[in-house]
Amino acid sequence: MKKTTAFLLASLFIFFARAATGAGYPPLDLEGVQISVDDGPEFLMGLFERAYGGRVPFESVRMEPEVFGVFGEILAPRKLVPGVSSATFRVKTGSGRIQAVTVRLDWRAPMVAARREIARGEVISADALDLRVDSYKRTDGTVFADPKALIGKRATRRIPAGAPVSRRDVETVFLVGRRDPVTVLSKSGNVTASLEGVALQEGDEGDFIEVRIPRYRNDCLAVVVDKGVVELVGPR
Known part of the structure; x- marks a missing residue:
């Protein structure tokens, strides 16, 4: 158990070290983790906080139902990808019985979003951006938590007002372009x-x-x- 927990925490540390710089969110290893009847989003946040010294890229994780309602060892999913809207946990109880629990997840995270529509080819300025806490979805891709990381980049597609800005939406503007x-x-x-x-x-x-x-x-x-x-x- 101690070995499994240490491995999970190490994986979470790598996850948050990358996420803090705007990198993608790698999956979390959950296989073998013990949960109790009353564990819920606080349990997940507790893992996050212990793994990264109290600093996490998510403001909160919401879960429905609010507790797992079962005691035992997680067999599946082996990995949980942040941003998924739901997951079915297969838990081996103390009696050896396998019980399935499906939960809905809402990952609340600070994200840079378009304050107004950003046109394709536009060089992004500070007045086009907002920082807000919103639901992070896996389909959002690699998002940014710092507006400064986007200022001066060029939009590769039209970004609607209110939409989170992801890495796939922007490109670096070089001082010299090919064929310039x-x-x-x-x-x-x-x-x-x-x-x-x-x-x-x-x-x-x-x-x-x-x-x-x-x-x-x-x-x-x-x-x-x-x-x-x-x-x-x-x-x-």
Whole structure:
């Protein structure tokens, strides 16, 4: 039992360490965990709090019925994915009998949502976002708990007002995009020449990308220094 509980708590710690940074919610290992008749959402939250020092990404977990109503060892589900709306627990009681209990679950979590409709291709600003506590559903995907993590990203699809913003809804806006026209700086001592080029790769500040200089029909390696500006490093 101690071994099983330690394994569960370790799994929960990994889960919350990732969830706190906006990563996805991996499944929780439940096989072998002991429950009692009066255990319910407080039991689940207690596991969460002990696993992560009292700090959990969910404000609460609601359960219907409010208690399991059975004492014994959980046989199934072996894993519980946060965000599922219901689960059927198969519990081995003290008499050896297998009893099934179906519960509905509501995972209440802080999530960043669209304050207004965000158009596809729009670069997201702070005034387009709200932070609220709402029901997290598995279909929401990887959501964010910090609006700052979304500011400056670009919407890959239309996000309706009130909808949670997930990782699949946004992409990073690079200073230089693939096929973008760029200014290529070539430095020699105190002299800097400026050429016109085309980026063959996307990149952010400090990234090394390949650029094409049509004037010389040559592909070169350059480092991104600003929006639409790269500095020549050398020939390909």
